[in-house]
Amino acid sequence: MSTAKKLRRPPDGGYARGDETRHRIIEAAVELFGEHGFEGASTRDIAARAGVNAPALQYYFENKEGVYRACxxxxxxxxxxxxxxxxxxxxxxxxxxxxxxxxxxxxxxxxxxxxxxxxxxxxxxxxxxxxxxxxxxxxxxxxxxxxxxxxxxxxxxxxxxxxxxxxxxxxxxxxxxxxxxxxxxxxxxxxxxxxxxxxxxxxxxxxxxxxxxxxxxxxxxxxxxxxxxxxxxxxxxxxxxxxxxxxxxxxxx
The missing domain is CATH 1.10.357.10 (Tetracycline Repressor, domain 2)
Known part of the structure; x- marks a missing residue:
């Protein structure tokens, strides 16, 4: 089973911009998984609702199951x-x-x-x-x-x-x-x-x-x-x- 990738943080610490993006993807995914189920929710739709491009999901979560697990x-x-x-x-x-x-x-x-x-x-x-x-x-x-x-x-x-x-x-x-x-x-x-x-x-x-x-x-x-x-x-x-x-x-x- 694939697990969600750990967030890449900037070396100077502080609140990473990636945290906000990752959180936005998770919130969008929860809504879509709830509405359509795991099979019905696509990574493309999750990315669109989160306002990011599709490669961003792979960067943070690798695949759809990784997104689901992170949720x-x-x-x-x-x-x-x-x-x-x-x-x-x-x-x-x-x-x-x-x-x-x-x-x-x-x-x-x-x-x-x-x-x-x-x-x-x-x-x-x-x-x-x-x-x-x-x-x-x-x-x-x-x-x-x-x-x-x-x-x-x-x-x-x-x-x-x-x-x-x-x-x-x-x-x-x-x-x-x-x-x-x-x-x-x-x-x-x-x-x-x-x-x-x-x-x-x-x-x-x-x-x-x-x-x-x-x-x-x-x-x-x-x-x-x-x-x-x-x-x-x-x-x-x-x-x-x-x-x-x-x-x-x-x-x-």
Whole structure:
């Protein structure tokens, strides 16, 4: 698989003019890959939309797959800046064996970061379609590999660890994984079914006010479920203690 060429920078440092050109090509490519898919978007069209000549794409990216990979890597880097603080906080809570209240707050913090990121990009059709095509399995597998290793796996792993600790189950227990994906799926539906969401609510866009309503409502539902699973865990612990107590026999004095 070809990888994107590294940008040639001027020896005197500073903001390279090539950075701006490279960024412009990536932005144009994201839109066209979203609109037409990997097969339908041509390097000629990408160059035209970016306002550069076709050889510029070869200079920076070598070929179309290199352009596509650069798009995914740029979006992954951008997204991780939003998620990294919440993920680091969650790992710290897990390491410190924090109580369920802290763990629930940590999960909500991750979900809020996901919501902010999702709804920030919801009104950008090119990016939304780009990810929708990738999720559907229509695009180069390299995209899925990059997003999985740099975004999805870290988010899913720490989220399932939190849910598992809160509910008293293993992080890789199928029930834990189903619960984790379902909780985060509450947000994704509004992103994937963007047009249906706007139609159902009579909205013209998911603006800041509407995004906050979605985020707070989903957050309340998430907290309710996590607290319920935590109480179930506590109840199982009490029952186990009672069962063990009944099983003991008094020794003669």
């Amino acid at each position: 995914v890597e740029a979006m992954a880097d951008d997204a991780w800046t939003s998620f990294a603080p919440a993920v680091a906080h969650a790992h710290q809570a897990l390491r410190e064996n924090a109580d369920s209240t802290v763990l629930i707050d940590a999960f909500i913090r991750i979900q809020e970061a996901m919501a902010d990121r999702t709804f920030e990009k919801a009104n950008q059709p090119g990016r939304r379609l780009f990810f929708a095509r990738e999720q559907a399995g229509y695009e180069p597998e390299s995209a899925t590999q990059i997003l999985a290793s740099r975004i999805r796996d870290p988010l899913n792993n720490v989220s399932s660890a939190l849910v598992g600790r809160i509910s008293g189950r293993a992080a890789d227990d199928p029930i834990t994984l189903i619960r984790t994906f379902s909780l985060h799926g509450q947000l994704m539906i509004f992103h994937v079914a963007h047009r249906s969401t706007l139609s159902a609510f009579g909205w013209t866009s998911i603006d800041a006010k509407n995004a906050e309503l979605l985020k707070s409502t989903v957050g309340e539902q998430t907290r309710t479920l996590l607290e319920h699973w935590s109480r179930e865990h506590d109840a199982r612990g009490v029952e186990d203690v009672r069962t063990k107590g009944k099983g003991k026999t008094r020794q003669p004095g």
